[in-house]
Structures are given as C-alpha cells and as structure tokens.
Amino acid sequence: MSILPMEVEDKPRNFVVGSLPTVMYIPDFITETEETQLLENVYKAPQSKWKSLKNRRLQNWGGIVHEKVPSWLTKITQRISEESGLFPSAINHVLINEYLPGQGIMPHQDGPAYFPVVAILSLGSPVVMDFTPHSSLRSCSSKPTISSEDANQDVGMWTDNHHPFSVALMPRGLLIFKDEAYSEYLHGIKDDAVHEINEEVVNEREALLGHGPDSGLEKAAPLEVMSSGDVKCIQRTKTRISLTCRVVLKVHKKLFKF
Ligand SMILES: O=C(O)CCC(=O)C(=O)O
C-alpha cells in the first residue's frame, strides 16, 4: 500500500499527546522481534564502545566525521525519518543509553549541535520522562531555590501556558519532540526504582493499554505497571535501553568531550 504525501504529513499529528502540539508518542512503533534484534545488536557491540557515566552507560553511533550510523540502526532510523516526515535529512546520530532500575538522566536540554527534533525509541523496560519548562519561563524568577517537585504543585508559577508534564515511555514506543518542547523545556528521568503514572502523564491511556488512541484494541496493562489503590506505578525491574535519534547539523571530528 502506498503512502500518500497527505498521510505522511498527517501521521505525526495523529500521535500528539498532551497540550503541546510538538510532543508525539507512537506506541508499538516496532515489533517485539525488532526489539529483540536491536537489543542483541546493542549488546554485540565491543566493550570499548560503551562509555560509562556516573549514572548510566552509553554508546555513540555517528555524528562525527568518518563514522556512519551502522545498518542495523539505519533500518530503524530511516523508518522514523520517513514515517514522521519531521527530519530535514537522514538521521546521522544515534545515542544509545542504558539505564539500570533506579538510574536516570538529569533534567537537561539537548544542545544546539542538533536540528531541534528528537526521536527516542525505548527498549526493554518502561520509565516516565518528565518535562519541565526552562527556568527562564518561570513567572516568579525570584524563587530560584524551589525544587522541581514543588514547582509542579504550583501551576501559576509558569508563564504563557508552560506547565510541567510527563510521558510514559513504554518498550517499543517512540517519543518525538521538537521545537517548543525541545527548546523551552528540560527533559529528564528520575533515578528512582518506581515511577508514578500520575495525572501529569499525558499518554497514560496509551501507556496502560499498550495501543494507540484510535486502535480500538485493548490489551492488558504491561506487567511492569502496578496499581495500588488509585495510583499506578511503573516498577523498574529490568534494564532499559533507549535510542536517541537526531540530526547533527555540522559534523565535526568530535561531538562530545569525555
Ligand atoms: O534515554 C532517554 O530516554 C533520554 C535520553 C536523552 O535525553 C539524551 O540522550 O539526550
């Protein structure tokens, strides 16, 4: 079946979650077989490919001169690029992050080296990713010591309808965020072994059912999601691998200084 340009253009918009039009989540973007194959390839890489950081390990593929993204990754990145229609050229950089249960990533903004669209494919185990408006978007900048948790309680703190929100990243799901969500928000993953699926999680339904909003197919909640009373939680019991796919605009000899 051919995909008409109209459909290509409409596709990402169908997957918008929450109130920002620049955040999309596509459940089950890949099959379980593809997930297994990707995980096999990630762990087939030589040990020297892993860089250990304080709270996680990562592999860098591409983004520097003379290093192409390998074909086991381009199989997926080409599909992400084609189906989203959001990247200006072929995805030339994939960062693979490995998180053990209880590991996370500090709230941060992806750097200016990238075109402002990022696609994150999750494998293995689910987590919740939190988005927080950049501190410059606080209407009360005189309260710099407030913790992000306290800030989440106080909706009036943020200017121009900027509010903290979260996205549940289930295995095989694809998160895409761009433009405003890319440059006006920080994103991070808490280093806790349990992540609550609270009312700030914009894709709660898709995460719990494991299917897209219009699929009509309801499946039991994934095993890792537990309920205690009204509160649903992700119990992080397994390793999570994520593939962060971006376009490096100007390819240099080095991307990071480790
Ligand atoms: O692992 C993730 O889901 C996020 C990774 C990330 O934000 C990054 O590598 O910049």
Ligand SMILES: [Fe+2]
């Ligand atoms: Fe990031």
